[in-house]
Amino acid sequence: MNRFENAKKTVLKATRSYYHHLGYYEDLLVSESTKHELDFLEFAFRTHATHRVKEVLDVACGSGRHILGLAHRGYKCTGQDYTPGQVQVAKARAKREGVFVKLLQGDATRLNDDGKFDAVLALRILFLLPDDDNVLACLHQVHRALKSGGIIVCNVANPFYNGENWFSLKSIQRGHYFNEVCVPGMRWLSIDRIEDFDPLHGVAWWQETPVIETSDGIHVFREHERLRLFTYWDILHYLQAAGFKQIKCYPDWKIKPPKKPKAEWLVFVSRKD
């Protein structure tokens, strides 16, 4: 079996190591966009669910930036993540911020609590799952976990994005990606190299060396990550296969997308009938 095929163990091991180390700094980097994403989530809840959204599940909550944010806004929240280090960071953060969120370690393809939630988030996770069976299992489980009239919000990176980003076909064809981002208190230099790319199945293994400068020093990581490249149509078909209807895509978290959106991120909202 080659590593582009169903290598669930290898993929989960790489994921666990990658997010264990980087999750905390990644959250600091994207804290500006998180507020906008939370506003979008509340818009999606109001617009797409048939009833008032009260209870929310995040199936790969990372260190909790969305699920804690929603708890602060008054929702009853549950977050789970496969990486124990991420769950620990989320727990510490919830305690520090004085907010209650039920936080669990678990795989996004295995959820409990059938018909319990008004909304389920699957953000930046589908492309990390090892294969089609896992993506479908995750979406089927989300469908089961939702009340009828409840919604899923999921997103994936768009490989056809024409600008500069580590997941764009441009970077993949070039074989590497360099970028420097500065936010208050942190400078993040990404040095990413494609280790392997399977153009038939659209699967890439990246070797990533983020160099992160913060007030507590300079941190250099070296990690591997595997990503599946999904198009708009792939996600549409997965959602339909899992039983979702009335699927709407909002490129780049924009409530009113411009005529030609940048489409760096494809954000899908869909309801369980």
Ligand SMILES: C[S@@+](CC[C@H](N)C(=O)[O-])C[C@H]1O[C@@H](n2cnc3c(N)ncnc32)[C@H](O)[C@@H]1O
């Ligand atoms: C890119 S981060 C996204 C975190 C958060 N949803 C966000 O958008 O900021 C991906 C997260 O998925 C988690 N993850 C990867 N594979 C998983 C799986 N099979 N089940 C649950 N979580 C998983 C990782 O540990 C990581 O925290």
